[in-house]
Amino acid sequence: MSDPLLDRLAAPDPGAVSLDVVDTVTTTAGPLGDVLVASSSAGVTFLRPADDAGFRDEYRRRVGRPLVPADRPAPPVTARTAVDLRACSPFERDVLRATASIPAGQVRPYGWVAREVGRPAAVRAVGTVLARNPVPLIVPCHRVTKADGSLGRYMFGEAAKARVLAAEGLDLDRLERFVSTGVVLIASDTTGIACLPSCHHARRITDAHRVPFRSAAKAREAGYRGCLVCRPGL
Template structure:
């Protein structure tokens, strides 16, 4: 058959139809037609110890993040993001500035995050969670104190965390030391905690023994078990306490670094 236009040799239109569009094709189109970046968000998929993480951002702040799952594909993330924020999320070749080092180090407290759309209670709780250092855990009562909210507000806010991992809800525990994991399955929380050097087996042992705090019989200071100071207490000098009141009655004072509850 004659091919006056040479379409067969070049692959023709069928070949063009079969070629996948570039991942940032929609973003290129928006930029080409002059749609201002302020009118939409962009997103990427990044790796974490718990699997893929979709991270969306406006030009000024992270606006959402969710762990990939069989029922949360890129398309599903786009739909969920638009439903929650009212803004489209468009695939982009690069993440928002600062996201990659924040994920690598676990230090995202200074990363701009937009919590518009949440209640005042939810924002306060999640901001308190952002202050928990990487590699450390804090109980619900501590989070409630830092957020200046009732303890009953904490778990619902963790459950509705719209910026998974970057707002580190895996660092929250119940007051007995057991991981809270209100926003995702325990295996996800365990993977994230292990990646930060938290000894999950040791934490489970302390929780089972009712040791919510650890004191040092040399300094007479008590801490949360994952506090940097508590990790330096040698086994022979560790004094476990069920409550802060027990620690105080034994003559111990609260650590000024991890600031456990004092009553």
């Protein structure tokens, strides 16, 4: 089934954004509390915590358009909120689209996103894009972790990242057990398939048949192949 958010993020570059367009700004509710939201006629263009004092200046610098107060309240922000990413570069949109494909209740490392966009060596560039994600909470950069599976930084704060992931169904205690022992892949000795730890297939592997790996290279050497759902890079 087609995902409307992914379809929007996959749309061709519509070209230059007109500088004489005026966007609106308002405060609305989000899953982590109130947020400042800038919107064009096509959707949300920029979102930040409600106490972000530099919101307007950053918006003008990045998007190049003025902001005026909205004449009506915005609906609460959810993962289905429409977005307008015309001000992003093609690479930025590719990264945001790959990030939007991560299922709720699961996480992926930055390297996974880099592979998904066809730039496996661009892990640092992917991290930069997600650190500047114009629409966090809608495009779920909170579902992207460090290479070892630890949560890492988040613009709303690390505690908020943990809170929103737990609300989405991620078992943080289970994830931490793998992180603390250096496990980055979980395989099944019955199927010969290796998954990222939060993949829903990995969660079905029983203790008796679970084979942990600390690297993709070790899993490959042992003859395991990668899960077709979470695509761990084997």
